[in-house]
Amino acid sequence: MASTVSFTLTSRRRRRAGRFLATAGLVIGLLFILLPIFWLLETAFQKPRDAFTVPPHFIFLPTLENFRSLVHGQFAGSLLHSVILMTGSTAVALLLGVPAGYALSRSRFRGSRAITAWLIGAYITPALIYIVPLYVIYQQLGLTGSYLSMILYYETFQMPFTIFMTRGYFTDIPRSFDESAWIDGCSRWLAFRKVILPLALPGIATVAILDAIGAWGEYFGALIFSSPSTETAPVAIYQYVGLDVSNWSALAAAALFVVVPIMVLTAVAQRGLVRGITAGGLIG
Amino acid sequence: MARASSSDATRAATPADRGVTGQAAATLDGRPVPGRGGVAVLARIRRWLDRRFFVLAPLPGFVLVAAVTLVPIVLGIYLSFTNYQPIHPTYQWSGLVNYRGLVHDPQVHQAVKNTVIFAGFGLVIEMILGVGLALLLARPARGISVFRTLYVLPLMVAGIASAVAWRALLNTSSGWINYLFSVVGLPQPNWLASPHTAMPSVLLADVWSGAPTVAIIVLAGLLAMHKDPVEAARVDGATDWQIFLRITLPALRPVLAFAAVFRLVDLFRQIALFQVVTGGGPGLATTVLNFFVYQTTFVFGELGYGAALAVLLIVMMIIPLALFARLARRSA
Numbered sequence: 001m002a003s004t005v006s007f008t009l010t011s012r013r014r015r016r017a018g019r020f021l022a023t024a025g026l027v028i029g030l031l032f033i034l035l036p037i038f039w040l041l042e043t044a045f046q047k048p049r050d051a052f053t054v055p056p057h058f059i060f061l062p063t064l065e066n067f068r069s070l071v072h073g074q075f076a077g078s079l080l081h082s083v084i085l086m087t088g089s090t091a092v093a094l095l096l097g098v099p100a101g102y103a104l105s106r107s108r109f110r111g112s113r114a115i116t117a118w119l120i121g122a123y124i125t126p127a128l129i130y131i132v133p134l135y136v137i138y139q140q141l142g143l144t145g146s147y148l149s150m151i152l153y154y155e156t157f158q159m160p161f162t163i164f165m166t167r168g169y170f171t172d173i174p175r176s177f178d179e180s181a182w183i184d185g186c187s188r189w190l191a192f193r194k195v196i197l198p199l200a201l202p203g204i205a206t207v208a209i210l211d212a213i214g215a216w217g218e219y220f221g222a223l224i225f226s227s228p229s230t231e232t233a234p235v236a237i238y239q240y241v242g243l244d245v246s247n248w249s250a251l252a253a254a255a256l257f258v259v260v261p262i263m264v265l266t267a268v269a270q271r272g273l274v275r276g277i278t279a280g281g282l283i284g
Numbered sequence: 285m286a287r288a289s290s291s292d293a294t295r296a297a298t299p300a301d302r303g304v305t306g307q308a309a310a311t312l313d314g315r316p317v318p319g320r321g322g323v324a325v326l327a328r329i330r331r332w333l334d335r336r337f338f339v340l341a342p343l344p345g346f347v348l349v350a351a352v353t354l355v356p357i358v359l360g361i362y363l364s365f366t367n368y369q370p371i372h373p374t375y376q377w378s379g380l381v382n383y384r385g386l387v388h389d390p391q392v393h394q395a396v397k398n399t400v401i402f403a404g405f406g407l408v409i410e411m412i413l414g415v416g417l418a419l420l421l422a423r424p425a426r427g428i429s430v431f432r433t434l435y436v437l438p439l440m441v442a443g444i445a446s447a448v449a450w451r452a453l454l455n456t457s458s459g460w461i462n463y464l465f466s467v468v469g470l471p472q473p474n475w476l477a478s479p480h481t482a483m484p485s486v487l488l489a490d491v492w493s494g495a496p497t498v499a500i501i502v503l504a505g506l507l508a509m510h511k512d513p514v515e516a517a518r519v520d521g522a523t524d525w526q527i528f529l530r531i532t533l534p535a536l537r538p539v540l541a542f543a544a545v546f547r548l549v550d551l552f553r554q555i556a557l558f559q560v561v562t563g564g565g566p567g568l569a570t571t572v573l574n575f576f577v578y579q580t581t582f583v584f585g586e587l588g589y590g591a592a593l594a595v596l597l598i599v600m601m602i603i604p605l606a607l608f609a610r611l612a613r614r615s616a
Binding site: 234 | 330331334335337338339341342344345346348349351352353355356357359360363368370373413416417420421423425431434435436437438439440441442443444445446448449450452453455457458460463492496524549552553555556559560574577578581582587590591594597598601
């Protein structure tokens with residue numbers, strides 16, 4: 001009797017210790033995770049001369065000065081370019097990618113697996129593999145610095161992603177839905193537009209958001225292909241690093257301008273996020 | 285094929301075929317059907333197109349993917365045999381000169397070595413921390429959803445923003461990391477300027493977003509796992525460690541493999557951190573192959589040589605790519 005009591009006591013104590021250690025681990029990890037985010041916030045809301053001092057000013061009167069000067073300066077233009085490119089490239093990806101995803105989900109021909117493998121391969125290939133030859137193509141065609149050149153580059157990752165992801169969402173919709181629509185007299189096109197597409201819309205919306213996030217945060221291709229009249233916000237941030245490293249406040253504020261919309265979009269797409277990270281539930 | 289023709293026959297007598305059925309009918313859109321005459325030809329074309337819907341609908345998408353991915357890759361391989369320079373775009377076939385050059389280029393050797401170090405250490409650290417984190421986040425504790433939400437934050441911070449933040453945090457004289465070190469009484473290293481600490485610094489910044497990425501993938505796998513075997517093992521008196529090794533880990537194997545390959549690909553692709561945080565330096569200490577391709581092509585202007593380096597990068601990535609393909613096939 002006594003031994004069982006002491007056994008349950010130690011096991012309870014051990015479980016409580018385990019729970020404490022788990023929480024402690026999570027909190028310590030969280031401090032590391034929040035460190036750069038705190039830095040961005042602390043620096044962006046600080047007067048430029050107070051930012052980046054030793055010791056850091058953790059307690060201060062927040063100012064919107066940095067954001068205001070960004071909005072009134074060149075950065076506003078960069079934000080606009082980013083919005084245009086994000087919208088344009090995502091529209092192209094959806095318009096061409098969604099029908100392809102649907103067809104791929106419905107066809108069992110021998111090449112469809114090869115096409116899927118090709119899409120995944122295209123998606124995970126490092127951007128530079130495309131950027132180097134695309135640069136030559138654009139140079140020869142006189143496209144360098146245009147929106148078109150950048151949208152075409154964005155499609156190197158948006159199109160494979162869109163086709164692959166929507167294929168997954170369409171696969172979730174049973175074929176019998178198409179077939180009964182056909183029997184009811186719908187053309188293939190009409191069955192797709194009136195029956196299947198509405199059912200897949202939540203999934204497509206998620207893909208659209210993930211596409212938009214990808215284009216909005218894209219940095220390296222935009223750095224190579226953009227001209228001053230198409231320069232995106234991430235590229236503008238990099239120019240600040242090069243030009244004016246002393247003004248960390250402006251830099252942090254600009255970074256927040258890029259980060260906050262992504263957070264908002266991610267909050268909207270929350271449920272699809274994991275599926276997006278795991279590339280369309282590749283692992284089921 | 286029989287199924288297609290029978291449904292075609294059904295369709296011929298339906299309202300969907302405008303013009304054929306007369307003006308009384310309406311399309312599914314609810315719009316009235318236009319009259320006969322020239323429209324009949326249009327209807328026939330439409331029907332012809334619709335019968336080929338599953339070939340025609342995906343075509344524009346596939347053509348675009350091919351145009352922006354296959355064409356550049358083929359052209360890139362061709363360019364790797366030339367001496368193309370962006371400044372004066374006249375070029376000559378140079379045969380194997382670029383490839384012979386990269387075999388003997390000590391900078392390339394260094395870049396390949398750095399790539400292996402960065403990808404190898406990054407993968408191991410991110411997998412261990414990510415799996416540990418996922419196990420902690422999978423516990424049904426109070427307030428755990430707050431932790432789950434906060435740990436996703438690094439995935440939402442654009443690469444350029446986190447690169448800027450880490451560059452500032454690791455600044456020798458006024459960065460927060462060295463400030464914390466000084467408060468605790470530790471020596472304050474020259475993080476980004478010393479060849480010994482530059483690579484670990486970039487790794488730290490990559491782990492910051494890589495470990496949570498692994499954690500979220502693994503957490504999804506953990507939460508989807510059946511609870512019964514774990515409960516049964518616990519009833520039979522298995523310790524937590526035994527349960528982890530014998531039940532959780534084997535069940536998670538496909539998820540772990542996916543997360544590992546996914547991270548490996550991303551580690552090979554990392555470039556913003558190198559460009560913004562260290563610029564590949566000091567010297568060549570943090571010049572990985574991906575970054576070296578960029579420098580050679582766009583900073584030094586040797587595009588032909590850069591293309592050859594890009595081919596080398598693909599060759600280096602064939603192993604992770606093949607693993608990815610195998611995973612995809614197994615799940616299919």
